[in-house]
Amino acid sequence: MDHGGSGTEFVLEARGVSKIFGQHRALDGVNFGLRSGEVHALLGENGAGKSTLIKILTGAHQPDAGAVVLDGVSVHFRDPLEAQSYGIGTVYQEVNLLPNRSVAENLFLGHQPTRFGFVRKSLIARNARALLSRYGLDIDVEAELGSYSVAVQQIVAICRAVELSGKVLVLDEPTASLDKHEVDRLFDVIAKLKADGLAIVFITHFLDQVFAIADRVTILRNGKLIGTEPLAGLTRTDVVRMMLGKDVSFVPAVTGIEERAAGPAMVEFDGCGKAGKVKPFSVSLHKGEVVGVAGLLGSGRTEMARVMFGIDQTDCGEIRIDNRRVELKSPAQAIAHGFGFCPEDRKAEGIFGDLSVRENIIIALQGKLGWFRALNRDEQMEIAGKFAEDLDIRAHSHDMPVKLLSGGNQQKVILARWLATDPTFLILDEPTRGIDVGAHAEIVRTISRLREDGLALLVISSELDEVVAYSSRVVVMRDREMVAELRGDQITPSVIVQAIAAQPEGETA
Template identity: 60%
Template sequence: MPQSDNQPLLRARGLRKVFPGTIALDGVDFWLEAGEVHALLGENGAGKSTLIKCLTGAYRRDGGDILLNGDMIDPKGTIDAQAYGIGTVYQEVNLLPNLTVAENLCLGHQPTRFGMISTRAMNRRAREVLSQFGLDIDVARSLASYSVAVQQVIAIARAVTLSGKVLILDEPTASLDSHEVDLVFGVVRSLRERGLGIIFISHFLDQIFEITDRVTVLRNGRLVGTEATRDIDRVRLVNLMLGRELEQEVRSHGKTHAAAGEPRLTFTGFGRKGSIEPFDLSIRPGEVVGIAGLLGSGRTETAEVLFGVAAHDSGEARRGDGTALRLTSPREAIAAGFGFCPEDRKTDGVIADLTVRENIALALQARIGWMRRIPAREQRAMANDYIRKLDIRTPDAEKPVGLLSGGNQQKVMLARWLVTNPSFLILDEPTRGIDVGAHAEIIRLIEDLCAQGMSLLVISSELDELVAYSHRVIVVRDRHHVAELAGGDITTDNMVRAIAAPEREAIN
């Protein structure tokens, strides 16, 4: 890895960005050398994309400096950043499918003669540019006629042609197969040799070890560490990403008695092609089953298949008494007494413009049917009841949920399911993006619920948290349920080992 004695190519000092309710970036330092591929790692909400957006000016940062070759810069937007030499390629190809390859490459910079675009010169230039990237394709055809991998390379080519110093790749390989990844990586390597500084975001560990020189890990908006990729192993990397810094208060909490008795629900061979491989799962009353795994490993997919968001295409579900359950839509799942708090509160969960009361009443209303409206007084009583029970910090029940902090939004969402009195509740990242105090409260709540005999399935990237409340933990990797830990075996070390284990090594 080239090390320069002088200024790094790009440097961020003490970057800070605050959103209502959360600190997205908390004094993050980051530097990028010329001629290196630098991985940026972290779970959802760790601050990766916020950092990128601050670097490219898509967000206004609330504090900190950005230096390019030692000079302070203040990009006002992605176009401005491009002029400084910082180009970005996103996971979703940001090119225009209706234009030709050449038009996409040259948009805004077309070669003209007498004010007219010279199509021939444009196509020639596009061919020249792409040949540097090892692509020999018909540039006069529309972009849509090429595969995503080729489009991705074209996007990289455009970004490099227009900027040429720093290239930010935001999960460029997320929708590519392994052969296509090789194509993109070939291009990335040749750009590294040309001396570009490349920031590479991916949650595929194999790819991180294959292509990057250094790794920076973020968690909860804070810098966890920057290390040379060759000095770090998978276990340590997973440790850094998932971390272990839960408050002592939570950790000391005693676990409720491991639930015994007949399972309440049994899923056998449950799965969905392309999303999660078939798995078996049984859950008893009063039991908390944790799901551990990295982003994209199939943990959220497990929840979605169980709740019918993405209907399963194999396997079956039965109640404890042996009756079969139909679970092909959330409606059926709700009717069966399931509840599901999804991962992304903002887009999938609470409805920000509705009040606390309306949000809480939503699921119950859906369950009893739209024709029988819940009387306003009853709604109010219900909302006030849960505001008190869950300690939701809001001046009153008529405040729009969007104005509450993340932790309180999470509680509103929990309350929404609790009023329907579910027997099986799925929580996907219930503690994401909320402050430490609220964190502990949510965990206490989980323990209370299971003491009341509810069955819970909790997905979390906070491994310590899983240790604290789970009776069993299922580890997910590469869309498989690879390991199940129970009782004393539930330790962060065991989970990290199971998550980090490379492909072939079987863990049981």
């Protein structure tokens, strides 16, 4: 560590930082300065370089040029652990905790309270419970972390980072899997830490959240710094224009989707459910229609999708395709019937990180064709190329491991995988999560296009504006039960919210 620094207004700084991966310049001479007592939003499209910049600031990557400066002194963190020892706590975009260890162990990994050199399990558990209760989380801290939902894991990762952050807290898309209530709690914590003088970096694709808590924003585009500005004085349109370098409409205005209830349904779930996971529900879908599913996290939305795709077997009711009764004992059977499912948690359930972009795209199609009819490389290239273009997947090469793509581009790869199987019924669980504003509109358009092509789609989403834009019916889930099916004029964000909150229309809280 050299001590050539001088006084500075910044706690943590990147000075002229560049990072090159192979042929690709992920960051190009970027300056970034973080003050104590501020919430600084770092914004940009998928692949703009946000995660790369914070990985350099926190020792997970080394810069190829430029310097990281802490309190005016140039530093070279060997790894995130060293950065932690200087009071820099980080939640990386992909939760990197240990799913097979307990919640408590994960919280205190590397800094457990010990007694005579022994880690004290009971003390750790007590501390863990106390810590989580501040976030309103009352769970068994001795259970394996992996047994909990992504949202809970995310909160554990945040608690851990907050505990470690004496000086700087870095949050890379921490709210991606949280519901509104959890986001509010996180914001309360952030406000308090800010008042205590902590410097906070916040990466998100939710502009509302930026406007709710950020003091300043820094915008990156294609690895270059576009600017750093106080948020006051900026409008949403300004921010988006800086991110994209052009104007965009947020969500294409599609309204008045006709219901296709005429004619027989293509797929029907009649009284299906799974004890302890989701109460019996009845949903039917016609060709060329999108059924939206709304509900809070944990309301049974994903559980419903899992039953529909044969991951969990229904223990009641029946499933019919084109009016013929079918059994769905496994996802393989569902795929054989032309079903596809893009899960919400791409890291755990979707992406094969070490396989190439091309392999990740063709894998479901290959499985459907059977391994005796192996696609040759040219066929694979062609299919991958087509869908990568359709969805604007940004990768320098389709042969690179998919884990090297930015988070949002990985999400699109999973969507491409299922589109490649040419499904008749496609389930999308939070398809726009972690995806930038430009690509959001793109995915909404893709959903509308697929509907016009005659697909039946079930789309689970927390983005009510989007649900309203493409759905001809909306199913509302609450407490693991399907509580409403809205159609026609009922499909508005406010009616959906009322149904989610169990409030009769017209009544206020």
